[in-house]
Amino acid sequence: MSIYREAYRSLFGKKATLGYPYRDREMVHLPDGFRGRMALKREACIGCTICEKDCPSTAITIIVDQKGKRPVFYLDKCMFCGQCQESCPTKAISFTKEFENAALSRGVMEVR
Template identity: 40%
Template sequence: MLKIIRERWRQGYRTGKFPKIEPVLAERFRGLPQLPTSACPENCRACQDVCPTDAITFEEGRPVIDLGRCLFCDDCARACPEKTLSLTGNYHLAASSRENLLQKTNEAPKIAALNAHMRSLFGRSLKLRQVSTGGCNACEADLNVLATLVFDLGRFGIQFVASPRHADGLLVTGPVTENMKGALLDTYAALAEPKLVIAAGACAINGGPFIGSPEIHQGIGDLIPVDLYIPGCPPHPYTSLDGMLRLLGRLK
C-alpha cells in the first residue's frame, strides 16, 4: 500500500486541465484547414485533383472543403503550388449540422447547443451507447481514450454504457456496411425518447475512404437523424470532447 501511495505521489495529477486551459497538441496534428484569402490562379485545381474523397470543390475561384469528407491527409496542402492552403492545429471541428461542415471561410464550424429542455435532461449526465458499423477501429480507439485519466470523460457526466436500454444517445463510428445496417437501426430503436445521435469520424459522416462503395451507406445521415458531427480520420479526443461539451451547452 505504501508503495502504491508513493508511486501515486510521484506521478502527480495526470488529468488535463481542459476546458479551463487550452490543450497543447502535437506539432504534427492536422486540424482545421487554412483556406486562401483570395482567388486561386486561374484553372489551378491542384488541391481538388489530389483529394482522395472529393472533399474539395470551388466557388468563385476559392476552395471549399467538406470537413465531413476530409481525411486531413494533407495531400491538398502539399499539392498547392501557391502554398496558400494548409492544415492548422485548430481542433474545433465539430458541427451540429451537416451544412456547417462545408468550410468556406477560415472560421471553425458552429455548434448550436441543445434546447433548454434537452440540456436539463442531458447537460449533467449523458450516457452513450457506441456502435461500430464497419470501421477500421481507429475512431473507436480514440474514443476509448476519453475514458482514461488524461481526459476523464466521466468528470463531465458523460459515460459509455453497454446497452442501448441504459443510454441517452447513440455514438456511431464506421461507414455503415450492409451487414451492420440492421444492427444500427435496431440499436437506435431500442433507445428511449428523447435521444441524441453523434456521428464520429469521416466514415460515419460520409463514408470516409470507402465513399462510393456499394457495400456501405455513405454514413448515417440518411438512416437516422444526427445531432452532432465530429470530423476526423480519426477525430482527436479533444475534438470529440469539445464537440460534446458544446452540444450540451457546457462550453461557449
C-alpha cells in the same frame, strides 16, 4: 515487487489525462505542424483545381466566386491528411491548430 513501487509512484504522481471540456485551453499542447481545420489564402489561390483532383476523400469541391475558381472544404469528409497543402502550387492552403470541429449541422462544417 517492483510493480508495487510503480503503483505507489503513479498513485501519487501527476495525472496523465485532462478533463474535457478543457477548463483551460492552454493545458493542451499541440505541436507545430498539427493538422487541424484548414484555412485558404484566397489571394494566393489560382483556381488550378489540383487540390480537388488529389483529395483522397473527395472533401473538396470547386466553386466559382467573383475572382474565379476556388475550393470549398467539407470537414465532415476530410481526414486531415494534408495532401491538398502538399499539392497546392502556390501554398494557399494551410492547417490551423483548431481541432474541435464537430458540429450538429453540416453547414457549419464547410470551410469557404
